[in-house]
Amino acid sequence: MTTTATQTATETATAAKPAEAKVLEIYHWWTSGGEKAAIDALVKVFNQKYPDVAVLQSPVAGGAGGPMRAVMKSLVLAGEAPDAFQMHAGYEGKPYFDAGNLDQISDLWTEQGFAAVIPKVVQDMVKFGGNYYSVPVNIHRVNVVWYNKAVLDASGIDPASLTIWDAFTAACDKLVAAGKAHPVSVGDSGKWTDTHVLEQIIAGEGIDFYEDWVNGKVTSATEPKLVHALETFKKYLGYVNPDHAALTWDQATAMVIKGDAAFNIMGDWANGEFLVAKKIYGKDYGTLATPGTAGMYGLCIDCFQHPKGVKHPQNSRNWLAVVGSKEGQDAFNPLKGSISVRTDADITKYGPYQVAAIADFKAAQYMYPSVTHGSGAPEAFATKLNDIMSAFVDNKDVSAAATALTDATKAASADYTTVWKLH
Amino acid sequence: MDLTKDKMNTLLVFLPSLILVGYFVYVSIGWNAVVSLSDWKGLRPSYNIVGVAQYVSLSHDPIFWISLENNLLLISLFVPGSLFLGLFLAILLNAKVRAESTFRTIYLLPFALSFVITAALWAWMYNPSIGVINSLFERTGLGFLKSGWTTDSSIAMYSIILALVWQFSGYTMLVFLAGIRSIPESQIMAARVDGASSLDLYKRIIIPQLKFPALAAFVVLMVFALKAFDFIFILTDGGPGYSTYVLPLMMYRETFSMTHFAYGAAIATLLFAVVMIVVVPYLYMSSRRAKE
Numbered sequence: 162m163t164t165t166a167t168q169t170a171t172e173t174a175t176a177a178k179p180a181e182a183k184v185l186e187i188y189h190w191w192t193s194g195g196e197k198a199a200i201d202a203l204v205k206v207f208n209q210k211y212p213d214v215a216v217l218q219s220p221v222a223g224g225a226g227g228p229m230r231a232v233m234k235s236l237v238l239a240g241e242a243p244d245a246f247q248m249h250a251g252y253e254g255k256p257y258f259d260a261g262n263l264d265q266i267s268d269l270w271t272e273q274g275f276a277a278v279i280p281k282v283v284q285d286m287v288k289f290g291g292n293y294y295s296v297p298v299n300i301h302r303v304n305v306v307w308y309n310k311a312v313l314d315a316s317g318i319d320p321a322s323l324t325i326w327d328a329f330t331a332a333c334d335k336l337v338a339a340g341k342a343h344p345v346s347v348g349d350s351g352k353w354t355d356t357h358v359l360e361q362i363i364a365g366e367g368i369d370f371y372e373d374w375v376n377g378k379v380t381s382a383t384e385p386k387l388v389h390a391l392e393t394f395k396k397y398l399g400y401v402n403p404d405h406a407a408l409t410w411d412q413a414t415a416m417v418i419k420g421d422a423a424f425n426i427m428g429d430w431a432n433g434e435f436l437v438a439k440k441i442y443g444k445d446y447g448t449l450a451t452p453g454t455a456g457m458y459g460l461c462i463d464c465f466q467h468p469k470g471v472k473h474p475q476n477s478r479n480w481l482a483v484v485g486s487k488e489g490q491d492a493f494n495p496l497k498g499s500i501s502v503r504t505d506a507d508i509t510k511y512g513p514y515q516v517a518a519i520a521d522f523k524a525a526q527y528m529y530p531s532v533t534h535g536s537g538a539p540e541a542f543a544t545k546l547n548d549i550m551s552a553f554v555d556n557k558d559v560s561a562a563a564t565a566l567t568d569a570t571k572a573a574s575a576d577y578t579t580v581w582k583l584h
Numbered sequence: 585m586d587l588t589k590d591k592m593n594t595l596l597v598f599l600p601s602l603i604l605v606g607y608f609v610y611v612s613i614g615w616n617a618v619v620s621l622s623d624w625k626g627l628r629p630s631y632n633i634v635g636v637a638q639y640v641s642l643s644h645d646p647i648f649w650i651s652l653e654n655n656l657l658l659i660s661l662f663v664p665g666s667l668f669l670g671l672f673l674a675i676l677l678n679a680k681v682r683a684e685s686t687f688r689t690i691y692l693l694p695f696a697l698s699f700v701i702t703a704a705l706w707a708w709m710y711n712p713s714i715g716v717i718n719s720l721f722e723r724t725g726l727g728f729l730k731s732g733w734t735t736d737s738s739i740a741m742y743s744i745i746l747a748l749v750w751q752f753s754g755y756t757m758l759v760f761l762a763g764i765r766s767i768p769e770s771q772i773m774a775a776r777v778d779g780a781s782s783l784d785l786y787k788r789i790i791i792p793q794l795k796f797p798a799l800a801a802f803v804v805l806m807v808f809a810l811k812a813f814d815f816i817f818i819l820t821d822g823g824p825g826y827s828t829y830v831l832p833l834m835m836y837r838e839t840f841s842m843t844h845f846a847y848g849a850a851i852a853t854l855l856f857a858v859v860m861i862v863v864v865p866y867l868y869m870s871s872r873r874a875k876e
Contacts, residue, residue, distance in 0.1 A: 552825025
């Protein structure tokens with residue numbers, strides 16, 4: 162009798178929920194040089210804390226994550242979400258949140274004390290309906306003009322004076338006169354680089370206009386600030402290399418590195434390209450805020466989240482804690498070229514550009530979420546915007562672009578559920 | 585019904601593939617048609633039937649018409665282009681050249697390459713400033729032939745068609761070569777005896793008998809022209825602007841980037857209908873021929 166009872170008791174104990182496998186599967190699109198080194202460093206920090214968990218990285222290559230996002234939607238729909246996947250903070254997570262595919266992690270935020278060290282605008286970008294849903298891993302700045310110092314010095318142009326678009330175009334005219342036919346490089350075979358430039362020009366029209374734009378309030382095709390922004394873009398295009406549609410964003414950056422062009426507008430992931438070419442910040446190249454956006458920090462933020470019903474929930478949670486921790490941030494960001502989301506970052510670990518960026522970040526008057534990089538506006542709008550901007554760069558038709566843009570805003574009006582407060 | 589053992593065995597052998605094809609192909613097509621009648625948007629499936637609302641919005645969407653136009657352009661230029669180039673190459677190879685199998689392999693090779701690879705290669709070749717094509721024109725004094733190729737929205741679609749004709753001409757060449765070789769030698773000898781020149785030979789005897797291989801190749805090319813996605817996605821992603829947008833690309837964009845599943849399903853169902861319009865008459869004709 163007793164033996165059978167003990168037997169049944171042991172059987173019940175062993176039949177209890179099996180411990181989750183010691184595996185963590187993560188998806189991301191960091192496949193090139195510096196990005197890969199960065200994610201590997203973050204994984205290393207995780208493995209130092211949890212040495213017996215095997216981290217399975219599943220990178221899906223492709224600029225700005227388009228292909229990975231398509232793969233991810235299929236996986237999530239099939240109920241096969243990985244333990245965590247790279248995502249841009251903000252609207253990019255909205256389809257998953259709406260479909261109930263994400264677990265809220267407010268308790269993790271409280272436990273790890275993230276709210277005390279992460280700025281408010283960043284926090285707003287990872288919240289839906291008042292709860293936290295993801296942990297940001299980095300902050301990239303989008304409103305950056307990269308310039309080749311030698312080319313500017315040769316024409317006596319002081320980059321610090323280029324604070325408004327008129328000054329910028331005057332400098333370009335000077336460079337054209339000095340023999341540089343195309344002082345600005347653009348590589349828009351991926352289409353998104355055109356939207357990237359547009360959003361910095363829109364931010365340059367004023368933070369209140371940008372706020373209206375990302376809140377879906379710019380619905381008139383004759384809105385003067387919108388038309389002015391497109392006219393500015395049209396003028397900008399007059400200085401751009403004619404083969405831009407055949408180049409990728411990094412090929413355009415390479416033109417500045419080599420001195421074939423003077424200026425390029427790109428997020429600060431471009432810094433990695435300069436480092437690989439062994440250029441020195443302040444000596445060979447420099448940066449300035451895109452005209453009109455001094456004191457503003459345009460945010461492109463990657464984050465990881467906790468999908469619902471994942472196979473390894475505890476490992477996923479531990480991963481998120483490491484992602485948001487000081488050591489995780491300070492291992493990842495120096496290699497990635499971005500800056501830590503935490504205000505308590507260890508500055509000594511970062512390179513010269515990033516030290517300047519961290520200083521700008523701390524002193525920033527306004528911060529704004531990027532639309533190009535999945536944060537500021539609904540994905541349906543941002544996707545359409547890429548095509549609209551590519552068409553505009555091709556035909557330079559301001560009124561057609563304004564109409565298409567505002568039509569797309571109105572068509573997606575039901576999707577504008579976040580109300581951004583930027584100032 | 586007289587279920588002999590033979591018939592039972594035949595049925596059993598076909599059953600697994602019937603079930604798999606039935607489910608993964610026909611049931612999926614049907615399910616897709618149902619989704620196109622719903623209002624599914626976002627990652628949570630919704631099967632509220634809203635009738636033909638998606639098709640109506642499709643007809644008002646200028647991008648749909650641009651994509652359809654590009655697909656029709658593809659059909660009207662790519663299909664005849666591949667057929668004629670393939671026929672020309674087959675006639676050349678039929679002339680009993682010395683290294684025939686080598687040439688055959690060379691012409692067939694592009695077709696064996698993945699579209700992703702050839703798209704990447706053509707992207708490099710078409711680069712207006714450092715690409716092979718423009719550089720070659722420059723060096724040989726044909727500088728006036730230089731152009732923006734896929735970066736010029738007015739000729740981007742034609743550049744794509746050119747690259748696709750290059751890739752498919754090997755396949756059509758093979759089909760025509762097999763067709764030419766299957767013509768009885770006796771007919772050709774008889775024609776020669778009667779004093780027919782090579783031109784007459786081809787015009788009156790060989791080409792008329794290539795009707796059925798041509799039709800087979802035609803259907804394959806037509807279906808491809810409607811389905812072409814990966815090549816265009818890699819080479820231009822529908823750009824510059826909307827100039828190289830095609831229906832499969834629009835479907836992919838709407839479904840996976842914008843999560844408009846019902847809208848994408850409507851595009852897919854329309855595409856399927858157009859493909860059926862092409863394929864069904866061919867199937868009917870070839871089954872009639874088999875019965876003769």
